[in-house]
Amino acid sequence: MANIYFDYAATTPTHPDVLAKMLPYFTELYGNPSSIYKFAQGNKTVLDVAREQVATAIGADEKEILFTSGGTEADNWAILGVAESYKNKGNHIITSSIEHHAVLHTCEYLEKNGFEVTYLPVDSDGVVSIDALKNAIKDNTILITIMYANNEIGTIQPIKEIGIIAKEAGVLFHTDAVQAVGHVPIDVIDNHIDLLSISAHKLYGPKGPGALYIKKGVKLKAFIHGGGQERKRRGGTENVPGIVGFGAAIERATKFMETESARQLILRDYLIEQVLEKVPFAQLNGHPTNRLPNNANISFDFIEGESMLIMLDMQGFCASSGSACTSGSLDPSHVLLAIGLKHESAHGSLRLTLGESNTKEQIDQFVEALIKIVARLREMSPLYEDYKKNNEV
Amino acid sequence: MANIYFDYAATTPTHPDVLAKMLPYFTELYGNPSSIYKFAQGNKTVLDVAREQVATAIGADEKEILFTSGGTEADNWAILGVAESYKNKGNHIITSSIEHHAVLHTCEYLEKNGFEVTYLPVDSDGVVSIDALKNAIKDNTILITIMYANNEIGTIQPIKEIGIIAKEAGVLFHTDAVQAVGHVPIDVIDNHIDLLSISAHKLYGPKGPGALYIKKGVKLKAFIHGGGQERKRRGGTENVPGIVGFGAAIERATKFMETESARQLILRDYLIEQVLEKVPFAQLNGHPTNRLPNNANISFDFIEGESMLIMLDMQGFCASSGSACTSGSLDPSHVLLAIGLKHESAHGSLRLTLGESNTKEQIDQFVEALIKIVARLREMSPLYEDYKKNNEV
Amino acid sequence: MYSEKVMDHFSNPRNMGEIENADGVGTVGNAKCGDIMRIYLKVENDIVQDVKFKTFGCGAAVATSSMATELVMGKTIQEALHVTNAAVMEALDGLPKAKVHCSLLAEEALHAALWDYAQKNDMIIEGLEPPKADVHDGEEEEEF
Amino acid sequence: MYSEKVMDHFSNPRNMGEIENADGVGTVGNAKCGDIMRIYLKVENDIVQDVKFKTFGCGAAVATSSMATELVMGKTIQEALHVTNAAVMEALDGLPKAKVHCSLLAEEALHAALWDYAQKNDMIIEGLEPPKADVHDGEEEEEF
């Protein structure tokens, strides 16, 4: 049975055109870009082409793009790097309560090492409180790190407003744009962004490469020490094929973004509408409109997410959930709790993230399957039993 | 003109068989190993297969292998991780003066942050002084980090002796084995190694993945904070195709190691013998026998390495040098200086590292070309002019 | 992730449902942790004549409930009491490490139902302790 | 890495060699830094009649020496003095950032040869300063 993939926020396939561009760099053009013979120097050039492609996608200069081993390293570098380089200025960092673990766990690490971190609350749509942000800024604040768009509920933050506040306060602004780049237009200048994280495998590039945009003038020490790669700021032999693929993928994603995001947005709204109409006790999580064009996150009362996922999987649907059971931890998604969901509802959430392969027909098939699965799981649920008994007429 | 590649220590091509194993994971089996549906869980399984392959190659248990973004990250993690996790025990680290920059720059970073580092001298063959090591160990020593085999001069260290000393002193022992794995047999248990760094692209795997062996019982905090990947010790979506390739490559390298290393060793000795015989004022750097089977490093008096490399390049030969001019820095290779070479000789060094594609014919062609190039550069050299004048009869 | 046995019991849970006027009912777990199990018992002559379950929880939670009911069906009270989480896990060909707590939950649900039965019948079941407040107490996470 | 012009001058260096009984010889640089340049001058009637060089150093060092000799050949002393490193670089269509110091070296070698010529002939060349001890003094590295 062919899979129907609704988990593009988890990862995307590498587009065949992108892979085709990468292939020569494995077996034929394998030179180390640091070597000086022509055979290898060509690979230095292709790195710079990719750098330019990444820079163009976010309105940056190619000198401001440093390649990393993914979104997580970029987030770590940005936050730990600012902490280290600006610790003489202060030890306070502001973030939100709905960041990805790459940001949250890095902030928690800093808390154990003498830094103070403010975790801003979000409203029920998942939007960071601007008032809380303004109030949180202190003399010793050195960094605001707030994600561009949330990976679970899709909510897009008021980035420009945050950028202006940061700028006025003289505080650096980092944004984890891993879910946003290639999906919504981004301009680092217009939004006053100092640091921005990207990951290739979220935009039809290969797993592995990522990048950190470091605005000219921002001091940021090396995080991974080694050879002179990336202008001495990130040691390690460059993943040439991966970076070539990253560049090709981001260029491609940017090119098709307008039409493809519009197409996905229509599908997404159709999906949400169908589910909310046909499945009782369901509610949309995240901002109703200000959200990633491909993200739908819906909670279903009385049932648990992992069970839903497994039943969907048995019918070939790939999706994700905020249930703790999925991750083997005990608490459900910190994002869903932060927007005020009860534990039960957080456990019963389903994240569907659309991509280039998805069609209306797939959504129809999905909704049909979902209706039955939810009904069956409710039949098995002691919570639903109690609900019915308590609400019997 | 086809290139003749003598720079396998800089990087290797990804072997076509290895690439073939990787390919499905880009476009078809692209699931995120953290997702719970079958389509993606299969990728968790292939990561574990690769982990097992890497573990087997060094005599470790698969649970002791953690994937990284390369040798450099593995080195950083090992050293910074021990520094952080064991700082209550002490703040002294012992390394050698001929480590790769991934180790040296990490140690220098620690020196700026309250740690004390001893850089052990080496003898004229590049062998770390065991007496100096013994004398350097203090009560507050927490780590000995000494490379398995040197990337420039190929010298293999007395790893087992060092391991025993570390063990007896109750100090952790890390070894950067990036150049050794897949080229010489390695057994972490027999050598009392606690931490060991590997990089895939040095053994016919793809650029990108690497691994850190962390012996069971060694406490090592996460270095890159994020999702629950790598048993919560290394966040970031795994580079699935890369890791699959890493596993396949290391298994393949181990399988062919005995025969292939023996073949390369014969070629290497032929190369060294031919060059020393046919080119005057030349000398071998590194240990005469206790060296990597594929490494030849030779210094030529009166001439400079980069010029040699460019002239070789013009004839299709890819090689490397320890000259400062190659790297754009001002000092030549710290390794060549550490074994006692004068600056002139260090600048005039050539590193030739052999690999699977090399043949005796290529070496003959190379030696023929080299003889002329050296002669021509000497003709241009004011140092040679002076030498001749001073030694005229 | 899950063994075939687990998947089988998840896809075709045995004894799922309610028992009207059950002799004993036990509910354990809480929504916070994402799993709640309820077990219904019908007991006659010290024998578990019928058992059913309802579960809110992950695949492992459903499968362990299902397996637990199978293992106690037709058993004496004392035999039922000794259906441990280890037995349930073994019968399922194992569980992922992160899911072991689900099998504990099944054991607890069974004990809670037996406790309820004992209370209702004013009897003491030897070796049975009153249900714990939170079945997750005392679990450990892997530490680094 | 290098422009075509640089590669051309490296592969086919102009005016490479020695001048017997040169009117001026200047050697600069040191082996520590990996480049040494020596320039020989033949001067007649204030005109550079012949110029030759020898260089120990990288591709850029060789190419800048070669280009520098081309640029001063046939020039007056004063004109030769004003062949700057910028002029050499420009004539070579630029150099990689890390190699700019090589062009400084060429300028210095030329000045050193002119200085030697002036010394030997007991004359003063206006605007010419004695050779620096180390041509690399005052260079900067990119900082982070």
Ligand SMILES: Cc1ncc(COP(=O)(O)O)c(C=O)c1O
């Ligand atoms: C000895 C040694 N250590 C570490 C490294 C770094 O490995 P990588 O470039 O894969 O990060 C290399 C190669 O570059 C090396 O030769």
Ligand SMILES: Cc1ncc(COP(=O)(O)O)c(C=O)c1O
């Ligand atoms: C918002 C966000 N930040 C960071 C990451 C980490 O990116 P990577 O897995 O490429 O390291 C992800 C995805 O996993 C993400 O969704």
